[in-house]
Amino acid sequence: MNFARDNWAGATPEVMAALARANDGFAPAYGGDALTGRVKQLFAALFEREVEVWFTATGTASNSLGLAALSRPGGLIFCSSEAHIHVDEWGATEFQSGGMKLIPMPQADGKVSAADFATTLRRFPEGGRFGTPVALSLTNATECGTVYAPGEVAELAGMARERGLAVHMDGARFGNAVAALGASPAAATWQAGVDFLSFGGTKNGCWAAEAIVVFAPDKLGDLAARRQRAGQTLSKARFVAAQFEAYLTDGNWLRWAGHANLMAERLRAGLRASSRARLGWESTANEVFAVLSSESLGHIRAAGGSLHEWPVEALAAPLAEGEVLVRLVTSWATQADEVERFLSMV
Ligand SMILES: Cc1ncc(COP(=O)(O)O)c(C=O)c1O
Known part of the structure; x- marks a missing residue:
């Protein structure tokens, strides 16, 4: 009766077999290998468009480095009061971003409503004295096991965009959200206004495979440098790629x-x-x-x-x-x- 966490489970046989296959011979490091190239194409096919894919080792690294790439002095990031970035990550986003501030918002069963987001936005007007709103971060599936439907994401993301904010999705359990919604990954993310996604594989059968999937690269200009400085540029990237290859093959x-x-x-x-x-x-x-x-x-x-x-x-x-x-x-x-x-x- 193992119900503690989904990351207490091991990796699936398919992932372990892919890791063993990738262990054959030599391959360029730091993502220059052919398998990483192929897996980036799998991500593009999955999201039905070109995307940037940046592997990381953990969901915390994906969240904090992606958000840090938006960094501005006095920058504010709006999230739910239950958000993992706010409650569980020991200030990783604040640290990596050089001190941007998280603004937790009221939530019900893990979800932020449009009404509460509107109220929060009014408290932080552009040019106001409390800082500069920079991003909205939503988690899907949420920390409370609920999911945002694409229409709900689109409503919140639309409000964020009206104010010039970038939109991040923490998808540590993105697979569970997409499986529950029956929506396409594209509909659940960029088509609803999401600019970048922390795409988690570890909790859903991988050994350690996480990625920042970027739909709006112009907004996250120095992400590569930030990932490097945080020690998240994995040298044997082919092994992360191998896990994602197994993950994304045959659904x-x-x-x-x-x-x-x-x-x-x-x-x-x-x-x-x-x-x-x-x-x-x-x-x-x-x-x-x-x-x-x-x-x-x-x-x-x-x-x-x-x-x-x-x-x-x-x-x-x-x-x-x-x-x-x-x-x-x-x-x-x-x-x-x-x-x-x-x-x-x-
Ligand atoms: C919603 C959510 N986001 C991010 C993370 C962070 O993942 P990691 O433990 O790989 O840093 C977790 C882990 O529990 C999570 O539940």
């Missing part, structure tokens, strides 16, 4: 993400039907938030289950005595019988 990435989403949906269905537990809120991707009794949680942990408690402030209504809020994350490797066992123990 593997959506199959793996779809499986994770399905396992999450089974958890949700079981929890909705339970008289002993309930969903903290509805989600659609591979993260499920559940209210359990602390007794159930104790039994599950004693039986070897791994899952994390989640801060209760995220809940609309307070917990009763003896209840806990937990987060369950499924992955490409989650087994249906783990889900059944978890539900039966609840």
Whole structure:
């Protein structure tokens, strides 16, 4: 019963086989190899247009370096108050950007509404005394397991563009979002106004494969230099390329993400039907938030289950005595019988 995080799962057999294949012989370093060239074409095909692709080792590097490439003195980046860049990345964006400031906005189940974004924008007028608005950052799938539909992204991105802001998407779980939406990657990103995407592979079956996919290169002029100075220009880039080749071939990435989403949906269905537990809120991707009794949680942990408690402030209504809020994350490797066992123990 492994529901702690999707990156507790290993890499898929397809990814491991691709890594082994890429290990044959010599190849130019720093992305000058033929495989990296081919994989960039796979990204272009996936997004139905030319894109720049910059490999990194972690999602934090993708987020912080992409946003840092927009850097301006006094620059402001708007994001949800639950955003990973705000809550979990130890000030990486602020550090890499030389001190741009994140402005957390109200959110509901991980999503920022157009009304709240409009209110925030009014608080930070152009030429005002609080700094210079530079970017909007949205996470899809969100930190709360919900997803922004392309129309919702387009509305927020349209408001951002009206104010001259760049639009970033943290896609650490982009595969789960696309699999849940059934929209094309193009519709979910640049066609909705996204300028650059942190494209995550690690949480969805890769070993360590992340990339900054840039749709508006004119806005991120010095990204290459920033990546170099941050030590994120991977010398044996062919091994990252190999993982992405396996990832993007035959729709593997959506199959793996779809499986994770399905396992999450089974958890949700079981929890909705339970008289002993309930969903903290509805989600659609591979993260499920559940209210359990602390007794159930104790039994599950004693039986070897791994899952994390989640801060209760995220809940609309307070917990009763003896209840806990937990987060369950499924992955490409989650087994249906783990889900059944978890539900039966609840
Ligand atoms: C939404 C989101 N963005 C970014 C990251 C950062 O990824 P990494 O741990 O590879 O830096 C995570 C990791 O948990 C995440 O959940």
